[in-house]
Amino acid sequence: MGTTSNIIYKELISPLGFDVQENFSAIERGDTGLRADHSPFLKKGTFTATISEETIDVRFSEYENPRYYSKLEKLSILLIGKVLRKTGIDPKNERTLLVYSTTKGNIDLMDSKSPHIPEKRIQLVEFKNVLQRYFGFANAPLIVSNACVSGVQATILANDLVKNDLYDTIIVVGGDLVSRFTLSGFSALNALSYTKCKPFDEKRDGINLGECCAALVVSSKIEPNQGIARIAASSSTTDAHHTVAPSREGVGLTRAIKNCLAQRDQTDIDFISAHGTATRYNDEMEALAIHKNNLNDVPLNSLKGYFGHTLGAAGILETVLSLESLQKGQTIASLGFTNLGVSSKVNVLHRSNKKNMKCFLKTAAGFGGVNSAMLIQKL
């Protein structure tokens, strides 16, 4: 490949805070963004992690009139604006690209009656155009939409494009909202937990939905002390088994992790940032894939207990916070976990502790039978 690519910046807006530091501090305290959600259309209540639109509007008003933008557009503009200010990246540069990862984009506009936001903005291409116009990006943003592996795959794609010298700098953003659309669907599939989700726990009974907007910057242009980490290995596979249920044998994810391990040098993996949605099947399959790769002793966490499942944003959110964990030398406990409830033994992190760390494995799996894994190494 042409050149080296490094992760040089990360940013995050979630129910737990408007920057990485606020989020990490909240996690250290054991806070969760999950709150009881009794939306009347749900058969039973559930828990969701949402960001108050009033809070977003207060911040957004400093830049622009909130009335003309959807919730996800406002979150994305606040986040990307901050990334640009902090890094000095020029969106008008032809060697700069925005890659956006989302499953449903502006789907909440289906319930919107705002005369100020045209209906067509529910289309992902229109959503992308809003961001391009607002910041004046020279290139049309690329939208990755591959179910719940979108975030990890968008990060890998950006890294590959930079390594192949097609762009100098790529801002990778992941964003998805909690909406009536997604809540009703997961409820109809009986996939929602009525309590706070419990990844890898014996009492886990389903997912919680969450929303956030997270960003990573990958670049070949690096100033002294600017680099955080690099993507040392990556792989995506499919199970070719079922569009909703993962392969019982964890065929695809086992292979994706194996491919990553084959590409790495001798660096030890310090922890695994798992997908861990807290459904019976996902966590069982994921534990099996980890076990088959002899990584069962490696400390592991799922962040779904803090943020719920943020769909297309999840892979980026979890990478951002895992990077902060690496940099700080502080592991993150897997919130909601008490007793192991998967057949293959894995080492779920009960509590946070100080540790000198260099490398983590990020895994993800999604509808369509898709799987992704990447190894991230501190510089």
Place this chain on the structure above:
Amino acid sequence: MRNQCIITENSVQVNDQTIFTTESPEDLDSFLLEAYSTLKVNYPKFHKMDRISKLGIITASMVFKDTPNTSEPFSTGIILCSKSGCLHTDGTYIEGLRPENFNPNPTLFTYTLPSIVMGEICIKQNIKGENTYLVLEKFNQPLIDQLISNMFFEKGMDQCLVGWIELESANNYKSHFYLESKVNYQKIIGQKKLQYA
């Protein structure tokens, strides 16, 4: 010669030959069903899928019609792109969310991810390798070529199914898939290098 299939305006073309068409186009559903049975696609789940997945399954099956996929499943990749994604199916699902008639359909919901058609194709054709789904304004050949090149030369794929799948409405749809092999791609790249030399 690489295998390709285009389906649009009630006609199925394989390698520039029209192999199926309906003279009096009725509706998209009967066209898809007729094409499915006439072309002997054989995917039992076909009847439960949304229109986009039906279109994708038929298109992919025609690409592999004369040369079944015998490659190592983990060495076959797939890249799909679309402008509207699953918006058409979203609309059908949303009809079941009206407060006066609230009855969300769980099966339909699973098709409200743009990439589900890719999952269905992978099952049907036993494709297990690298996979990418992008939402683009239009099929962007230079970008796709870069992604294909990345699949072959960085990700170790031997072949890659590439496709554009767009279903804006029952009257406005187009799918165009082709199979690219690493061997063929290396030849093309070799020729390009010669031209530049």
